[in-house]
Amino acid sequence: MMRTLRTATLTLLIVRGFLPAPSFFPPAFCQSTRMSLQDALLTNYSTCGAGALPVADPSTAINLLFGVAIHQILELRGTEQTLVTRLWLRMSWHDDFLQWNPANHGGIETLALPVKKVWTPDIFLYNNVHGEAGGLKKVADVVLDSDGNATWLQPGIFRSACSMDISLFPFDEQTCELHFGSWVHPTSRIDITPGEIDTSEYQENEQFLLAKSEIHKEVRSYDGNATYAKVKVRLQLKRRCDYYKFNMIQPWVILMVLNIAAFYIPADCGERLGFTITILLSLVLFQEVVAQQLPHTSTTTPLLSRFFAMTTGLVSFTILATILVTRLSYCTLPSRLLSPRIRRALLDKVAPRLGMGVSKPRKKLCVSFSDPNNETFIKHDTLISRSNSVCEVTTDHLVKDIAKFCRGFTLYLKAKHDAEDELEECKMAALVLDRIFLIIVGTLSAAQCFYFLAMEPDNC
Structure with missing residues (x-):
């Protein structure tokens, strides 16, 4: 009987707050103590304070310590220039x-109160691009200690604007900022x-590396009188370029090499064109994918x-160049794109x-014969007598006709021989120009490739 009385008296004293709650009390008893403490703290709490x-002291400002724990970079959308983070x-x-x-109050030193029943700072994400205004959704409780120090751990997914500099894509680094402050x-x-930035629980992103993170304060005056403070969380992101190496850069280099190898296909063959x-169509397709x-x-x-x-x-x-070389390979009348002087300069110099081993032109065909009209060739005139049925032709007249035929045939052979030599020179000059174009394209392609690969970071 006396033991029961002592237990009831001790319980009453602990509930009233005169004695701390020992550790051996059941959880239900401790929960009841916390509920009573919560009711005592929140009674008339909404009517307290200076200016909400x-x-x-109404002249005293609240010193808000603002820290961030970065858990994940969800996405950096290049087409929208937005950063999605989980903080x-x-x-x-x-x-x-x-x-x-x-x-x-039973020795209770910390207490978690509902966030909607206590005061919390009106922190907004200034550069928010979500459909909402950028305010924090109050989902976590506020943890208090007995001295009145409040701590609010607020998780959330934030979508902020991020101006991207893509001049060095895919070897680029982006710097994005999140601006938090009182509205x-x-x-x-x-x-x-x-405060501090915590990255101990950070989960790596598949597209970007978190190279650096920092936080600093900025004070600005918006209306000319009052100054407002905001905290900038700056994230420096480095793009992972392995994906672009194997899916874009490697095919690009292969197409560049194939473009050089195309000069080894005969120009007069339609396969090169x-x-x-x-x-060209493959490059246009890759460029569209990048865009x-x-x-x-x-x-x-x-x-x-x-x-x-x-x-x-x-x-x-x-x-x-292929079209031009193909056209030069058929240097025929009436249009000849290369003059004889240019052709000889290409072939000789x-x-x-x-x-390039240039074949020597063939010796010109020289045929000498006597003029059939010369008196030394024909000593006397030949008379042709015609009758109604028979045409008499003398031996001298027949020799004269044969000489004329030989002279015409010789001129024909000479013209054909000269045309063949000229066509051969044109084809050889076209091959020389084709080799010049090969050197130009190969040099520019190699310089372009080496310059592009030199832009690649060492740790990419």
Whole structure:
């Protein structure tokens, strides 16, 4: 009987707050103590404070400690220039009206209160691009200690604007910022102090590496009088380029090599023209794929797009060179694109320096014969007598006709021989020009490729 009385008296004293709750009390008893403490703290809490701030002195500003824990970079959308992140915001402040003596409340030193029943700072994401205004959704409770220090751990997925510089794509680095600050209260009411950035629980992104993260404070005046403080969380992201190496850069290099190899196909063969046009269409397709992954902006041009455009120009130059060489290979009347002087310069000066063995032209055909009209060839005139049925032809007249025929046939052979020599020279000059075009395209392609690969970072 006496033991029961002592237990009831001790329980009453602990519930009233005169004695701390020992550890051997059941959980239900401790929960009842926390509920009573919560009711005691929240009684008339909404009517307390100066200007809706939990401060006893209205002239005192709340010092808000703002920290961030980065958990994941979900996505950096290049076409929309937005950054999607999963963060845990850690905000700490002092509440003058939420304090208690642990000895009077069962030894409770910390208490979690519903976020909608206590004061929380009006923190907004200034550069929010989501459909909402950018305010924080109040989903986590506020943890208090007996001295009135409040801590609010607020998780969330944030979608912020990020201006991207894609001039070095796919070897680019992007710097994105998230701006957090109070929407209503100036620094005279809420002064924000940047805390630490925690990356211990960070999960790596498949497209970007988190190279650096920092947080700093910025104070600006928007209306000319009051100043507002905001915290900038700056994230430096480095793009992973392995995907672009194997899916875009490697095919691009292969197409460039094939474009050079196209010069080894005979120019007068139609296969070279079809082959180079196929390469051109492939480059246009790759360029379209790259354009779909980048922002639609005209301020900067990606590095990969510039090199695709240069390669497209080289392939187009190869097509034009093929058409020109094919046309020069058939140097026939009435249009001859190369004068004899240019042809001889290509054959005598340029071809030996390119290591091309030029066949010597054939000796000109020289045939000498006497003029059938000369009196030394025909000593006397021949008379042709015609009758109604018979035409008498003398021997001298027959010799004269044969001489005329031989002279005409000789001129024909000489003209044909000269035309064949000229056509051979034209074809050889076309081959020399084709070798010059090969050197030009090969040199430009190699320089372009080495310059592009030199832009690749060491740790890409």
